[in-house]
Amino acid sequence: MHPEYILTLSCPDHRGIVHRVSGFLAENGCNIIDSAQFGDAQSKLFFMRVHFAAENPEVSDGKLRADFATLAASMQMNAQLHDARKKPRMMLMVSKIGHCLNDLLFRYKSGLLPVEIPAIVSNHTDFYQLAASYNIPFHHLPLATGASVEARQAQEARILEIVTSNDIDLVVLARYMQILSPPMCEALRGRAINIHHSFLPSFKGAKPYYQAHERGVKLIGATAHFVTSDLDEGPIIEQDVERVDHAMEPDTLTAIGRDVECVVLARAVKWFVEHRILLNGHKTVVFK
Known part of the structure; x- marks a missing residue:
C-alpha cells in the first residue's frame, strides 16, 4: 500500500x-x-x-x-x-457528568473514532472505574472549591506534564467543569475542544436546562468550540439543535440536551482527527 x-x-x-x-x-x-x-x-x-x-x-x-x-x-x-494512517492521540478531561465521556469511549472502542486515548484526567473520582474498563490510565487531579492561584497553577502544570509525556494531539473537555487559565489555554491553543449547551449567554451557571424550562424555550442545542481564554467564546466547530415544547419537564430537556451534546462533540472530535478543521481568525473552516 x-x-x-x-x-x-x-x-x-x-x-x-x-x-x-x-x-x-x-x-x-x-x-x-x-x-x-x-x-x-x-x-x-x-x-x-x-x-x-x-x-x-x-x-x-x-x-x-x-x-x-x-x-x-x-x-x-x-x-x-x-x-493519514496515524491515529491522533487524544486526552479526555471530565468532572462529574459523564455522558460525553461515555459516548466518546464507546465510539473509540467500536472503531468509529480513529484515535488513541492514553489518558483520562478528572478533578473527581467518579469515572475511574469506567476508565479502567477501557484499560485507560485515569489521573485524579483534585482541585478544591476556592483553591488558591498556586494550587490551580500546580494542577494545570501536572495536566500539561501528562499532555507532553503522552504526546497528546488533542485535549477534549468532555464536560470538565473547571475554567482553564489564560496560560493553559495558550499552551493548548488549536488543540483543545470544549462542549457546552447553546443557551449562553442567556442561562449561565447551574442547571441551565431548568432555567430554560422556566423561560419556555422551544429550541435547545449544543456548541463545540476550540478553547481560548475568552470563556466559551472560542472558534466554533459545530452546533446542533432540537425542538422542545411546553409539555416537556426539565429532566426531559436535560436528557435531550445531553444527547445533542454527545453528537455535536463527537462530530467535532472526528473532524479534528481527520484534519478537516482549519482556523480562520475567530472562526473555523470545516471541510466535511
Missing part, C-alpha cells in the same frame, strides 16, 4: 494556488484521493485540504516534506502535512 497523507493549508488568496499544489503533487508521483478548498472573501485567505497517496517510491517522506516546505514558504502558506 502506498503511504497516504492529508495536507491542510491556508495562505493569502490569489490565482493559481490549486494549480501549484496539484502540480507539485503530480510532479512528485502523488495521486489525489480527494480535495476541498475555500476562499474567504472577508479575510482574503484561501484554505485547502488534500488527501493523497504518494505512489513514487523514489520520493521519500523527508524529501516530500522538505520540498513542499519550500513551496509553502514561497507562497506564505501555513501548511501541515499529516500521515
Whole structure:
C-alpha cells in the first residue's frame, strides 16, 4: 500500500494556488484521493485540504516534506502535512457528568473514532472505574472549591506534564467543569475542544436546562468550540439543535440536551482527527 497523507493549508488568496499544489503533487508521483478548498472573501485567505497517496517510491517522506516546505514558504502558506494512517492521540478531561465521556469511549472502542486515548484526567473520582474498563490510565487531579492561584497553577502544570509525556494531539473537555487559565489555554491553543449547551449567554451557571424550562424555550442545542481564554467564546466547530415544547419537564430537556451534546462533540472530535478543521481568525473552516 502506498503511504497516504492529508495536507491542510491556508495562505493569502490569489490565482493559481490549486494549480501549484496539484502540480507539485503530480510532479512528485502523488495521486489525489480527494480535495476541498475555500476562499474567504472577508479575510482574503484561501484554505485547502488534500488527501493523497504518494505512489513514487523514489520520493521519500523527508524529501516530500522538505520540498513542499519550500513551496509553502514561497507562497506564505501555513501548511501541515499529516500521515493519514496515524491515529491522533487524544486526552479526555471530565468532572462529574459523564455522558460525553461515555459516548466518546464507546465510539473509540467500536472503531468509529480513529484515535488513541492514553489518558483520562478528572478533578473527581467518579469515572475511574469506567476508565479502567477501557484499560485507560485515569489521573485524579483534585482541585478544591476556592483553591488558591498556586494550587490551580500546580494542577494545570501536572495536566500539561501528562499532555507532553503522552504526546497528546488533542485535549477534549468532555464536560470538565473547571475554567482553564489564560496560560493553559495558550499552551493548548488549536488543540483543545470544549462542549457546552447553546443557551449562553442567556442561562449561565447551574442547571441551565431548568432555567430554560422556566423561560419556555422551544429550541435547545449544543456548541463545540476550540478553547481560548475568552470563556466559551472560542472558534466554533459545530452546533446542533432540537425542538422542545411546553409539555416537556426539565429532566426531559436535560436528557435531550445531553444527547445533542454527545453528537455535536463527537462530530467535532472526528473532524479534528481527520484534519478537516482549519482556523480562520475567530472562526473555523470545516471541510466535511
